[in-house]
Amino acid sequence: MIRVLMVDDEPLVRRGIVAGVDWAALGCEVVGEAQSGEEGLALARKLKPELIITDIRMPKMDGITMMNLLREEGCAAHCIVLTAHSDFEYARGALLFGADDYLLKPFRDQELTHAVARVCRKMQPLPAAPAQQEKEPEVSGYVRQAMDYIAAHYADEDISIAVIAEHLRVSEGHLSHVFKKQTGMTVTNYLTKTRIDAAMRMLTRDHVKVYEAAAAVGYKDVTYFSATFKKLTGLSPSEVG
Incomplete structure (x- = not known):
């Protein structure tokens, strides 16, 4: 199973993402949730996820800073960035550290499912x-x-x-x-x-x-x-x- 870390400062968003995707069908499991980039950094170091889904704007540390630090430490996890229109300059920064995809908020469950599926295909064939x-x-x-x-x-x-x-x-x-x-x-x-x-x-x-x-x-x-x-x-x- 592909290990997934969810990083977003809004609890309702995290719950919606965890509940809105059939993770098992995609060969994934959500192994951790973080409410800030700082917490996400710590969990990524501990849990070694293969896919990180992160918001950009968060307290203490934003998602891009978190991913840049992880990249400097050799973390090769795939990444899907969540962003609002007003954060697009941040999203451009996300492309620099090799984010696999980005989703503009608000997005539908199926859009996230498809984004995750595309990333999973890079790692292994999708189980059915x-x-x-x-x-x-x-x-x-x-x-x-x-x-x-x-x-x-x-x-x-x-x-x-x-x-x-x-x-x-x-x-x-x-x-x-x-x-x-x-x-x-x-x-x-x-x-x-x-x-x-x-x-x-x-x-x-x-x-x-x-x-x-x-x-x-x-x-x-x-x-x-x-x-x-x-x-x-x-x-x-x-x-x-």
Whole structure:
């Protein structure tokens, strides 16, 4: 099981995260909770987690300072950062210590589940309940394959649910229904989020131009890209580049 440490100064947020994710299904267990970066630092040293989920703004010590100190000590734990729009400059700092992902507050349980799943895939194959595998192997397979296809082809300007369905040799209607049922997102919304997440990384890490980021993630129209980016992140691309 992948050991997870949860660091957030709000008890309700911590409880919601612990209760809102099926950790066992992801091959994870929450081994500790901390209410400050200082406490998180101590627990990380003691518990040796493989994944740390941390807020940025906290009393005594913020999440980025905590992670930087752990990195200096040789801690290789994966990290998911929780941030509000107003904390985005802090989030940029999080990218510097190698955070795997970030979530903008407020976020849905399924968004966190997907973020954790992506990190888990880097460490080990996701376990699945045998009963579910026997009952719905085809359905689960379609969704996983669709997500993998999007990850590999999101930069294609012509990618669409029709293209994905044709690649998987299933009907658009069936793929749409199953994908939404299992992920809580439409295929189109998932594609858009994947593109904007990639653009965010390019703008913050590589400091590319806005039009370069737009083209790199499959948008011909820079104005439309900018509007979509702001709708999803609350910030314009020029504010983060």
